[in-house]
Amino acid sequence: MNIMGQKLECGKALVIGAGIAGLMTARVLSDYYEEVLIVERDLLPTEPESRSGVPQSFHPHRVLPRGRIILERYFPGYVDTLIELGAQPTQGESTITVNKYGSLVNQPADKDASSSRVLLEWVLYQRVKQISNVQFLPNTEVKGLITTDDQQTVTGIYTKSRDELKTESSLTADLVVDAAGRSSKVIKWLEALGQQVPEPEILKVPLGYSTRYYKIPSHVDQNWKSFFYDTQAGEGVSAVMVHRIEDHIAGATIASTGGEHYPSTDITEFEEELKQLVAPEIAEALEQLEPYQGPRGYRLAESVRQHFEKLESWPSGLLVLGDALCSFDPIYGQGMTVASIEAETLAACLEEQISNPQPDFELRVLNRMQQALEPAWWLSSVSDLRWRGVEHVYSEPLKGIAFAQKYIDLYTKKATALALEEGNRALFFTLFMMNGLVLPPREFFNAHLLTMLLNDNGSVEEQRLRAELAEEDPQKFQARIDELIPSFEAAYDDRLKEMLAANYQHAAAE
Numbered sequence: 001m002n003i004m005g006q007k008l009e010c011g012k013a014l015v016i017g018a019g020i021a022g023l024m025t026a027r028v029l030s031d032y033y034e035e036v037l038i039v040e041r042d043l044l045p046t047e048p049e050s051r052s053g054v055p056q057s058f059h060p061h062r063v064l065p066r067g068r069i070i071l072e073r074y075f076p077g078y079v080d081t082l083i084e085l086g087a088q089p090t091q092g093e094s095t096i097t098v099n100k101y102g103s104l105v106n107q108p109a110d111k112d113a114s115s116s117r118v119l120l121e122w123v124l125y126q127r128v129k130q131i132s133n134v135q136f137l138p139n140t141e142v143k144g145l146i147t148t149d150d151q152q153t154v155t156g157i158y159t160k161s162r163d164e165l166k167t168e169s170s171l172t173a174d175l176v177v178d179a180a181g182r183s184s185k186v187i188k189w190l191e192a193l194g195q196q197v198p199e200p201e202i203l204k205v206p207l208g209y210s211t212r213y214y215k216i217p218s219h220v221d222q223n224w225k226s227f228f229y230d231t232q233a234g235e236g237v238s239a240v241m242v243h244r245i246e247d248h249i250a251g252a253t254i255a256s257t258g259g260e261h262y263p264s265t266d267i268t269e270f271e272e273e274l275k276q277l278v279a280p281e282i283a284e285a286l287e288q289l290e291p292y293q294g295p296r297g298y299r300l301a302e303s304v305r306q307h308f309e310k311l312e313s314w315p316s317g318l319l320v321l322g323d324a325l326c327s328f329d330p331i332y333g334q335g336m337t338v339a340s341i342e343a344e345t346l347a348a349c350l351e352e353q354i355s356n357p358q359p360d361f362e363l364r365v366l367n368r369m370q371q372a373l374e375p376a377w378w379l380s381s382v383s384d385l386r387w388r389g390v391e392h393v394y395s396e397p398l399k400g401i402a403f404a405q406k407y408i409d410l411y412t413k414k415a416t417a418l419a420l421e422e423g424n425r426a427l428f429f430t431l432f433m434m435n436g437l438v439l440p441p442r443e444f445f446n447a448h449l450l451t452m453l454l455n456d457n458g459s460v461e462e463q464r465l466r467a468e469l470a471e472e473d474p475q476k477f478q479a480r481i482d483e484l485i486p487s488f489e490a491a492y493d494d495r496l497k498e499m500l501a502a503n504y505q506h507a508a509a510e
């Protein structure tokens with residue numbers, strides 16, 4: 001049965017990788033394919049534990065509001081399961097958020113839980129394992145693609161077991177989905193088929209993470225506040241997060257963008273840096289925690305958005321999604337949510353294909369996924385391109401970056417003042433929902449809000465925004481915004497807007 005309650009049978013699908021993208025994809029495909037097999041190079045865990053194929057799982061992973069909506073749709077009650085397994089409920093929990101205009105205490109209204117990535121993946125894995133037509137083939141590396149003689153259709157994969165026998169084998173399928181993450185070999189495989197892979201879009205973002213975990217004694221637990229130091233806050237260090245995961249454990253992460261500074265993994269240096277960056281009450285709480293694990297680092301050089309849809313002739317029977325299609329700067333917490341959006345997009349395309357079969361199904365899916373991931377790519381680029389050392393490398397420049405940066409600056413200043421002076425968080429909520437990939441950017445960048453922003457008594461931020469505008473006639477603001485900011489229309493169709501608005505109003509009312 002698919003999510004619409006219909007029984008559909010499309011044959012056999014193979015998914016490469018049992019990360020978040022692979023699990024989401026298998027969940028979606030299980031509604032349409034008689035058999036779904038996930039081939040994973042790691043041994044699969046027998047309890048929530050990290051594995052070598054997902055080294056990033058040591059570091060904090062949060063799900064954005066849009067991701068939560070999708071995960072709840074496909075894995076109903078997953079937040080409750082996380083909480084049952086020891087994750088921390090976050091509804092109403094105080095979080096200190098610091099940006100360059102001030103420091104606010106927020107209490108999330110939505111039901112959610114903070115956990116490690118390991119526990120989240122475990123919960124989704126357990127759910128997928130229960131689906132009768134999904135099987136796993138662990139400890140097996142995918143080595144290449146099998147195609148028809150004309151190389152136009154992918155019909156399966158070559159595999160090699162990772163045990164001492166190193167058995168080489170092949171598996172056939174009607175659809176192969178590569179969800180192998182940043183280490184995907186799909187480009188090499190496509191090139192082996194004689195394909196010329198189009199240039200990817202690259203955001204050169206030298207990035208360093210350092211994370212340390214602590215046990216929280218119960219007297220600190222009762223008065224716990226999480227802490228988020230915003231990416232606009234300073235030079236050198238771009239974000240600091242102090243948050244809870246499951247089992248009364250807290251994580252502290254320092255992240256730096258631009259490559260001029262990397263946070264230390266030396267215990268003393270890490271603690272020194274952390275103390276200087278967090279609010280005094282958080283520093284005091286940190287002193288009472290018991291060191292548990294780390295600090296451990298993680299470095300990345302770039303975010304990469306592949307443009308497979310531009311390949312001269314994309315082979316049928318093959319799709320790519322998750323980090324293998326587009327990876328993001330992890331600071332904005334977008335990767336798992338975008339992987340979920342892509343899997344949901346695949347479901348929508350399968351529905352359409354079944355009711356109205358068309359040629360080039362896979363190419364259409366790739367095009368739709370590009371449209372769906374575009375707001376996330378643009379929003380993280382807007383933020384990252386503030387930093388020295390960050391560069392966008394592609395034949396087509398990104399639209400509206402400088403204008404958006406100045407607009408967001410002035411907006412954040414207004415939103416912070418309104419929250420601090422009047423306790424009104426409505427403006428913040430709008431920004432949060434756009435960054436959470438729920439609110440279409442056009443509902444944030446519009447003439448109505450721009451008019452409100454250009455009334456800041458000639459502040460430096462207002463002058464900068466006016467300078468970007470060139471056109472000062474308020475009657476022409478909307479036309480100017482339409483010219484500057486991408487519409488992202490294809491990323492939010494009417495059905496989606498309606499569904500997201502329902503969730504959005506529900507969240508706003510809570």
Ligand SMILES: Cc1cc2nc3c(=O)[nH]c(=O)nc-3n(C[C@H](O)[C@H](O)[C@H](O)COP(=O)(O)OP(=O)(O)OC[C@H]3O[C@@H](n4cnc5c(N)ncnc54)[C@H](O)[C@@H]3O)c2cc1C
Nearest residue numbers: 017019020021041053061062142181322323330333335336
């Ligand atoms: C430091 C850091 C922090 C992050 N924080 C966040 C966050 O807060 N929120 C968020 O949403 N995202 C975050 N991300 C991004 C997030 O980890 C990914 O976007 C997300 O996991 C989706 O990835 P994926 O499933 O495509 O790939 P992965 O999660 O990397 O999974 C790929 C899987 O494929 C398997 N595999 C690879 N090659 C083969 C092969 N040849 N054969 C068989 N199996 C194979 C691997 O073993 C692995 O299991 C962060 C990333 C980093 C680096």
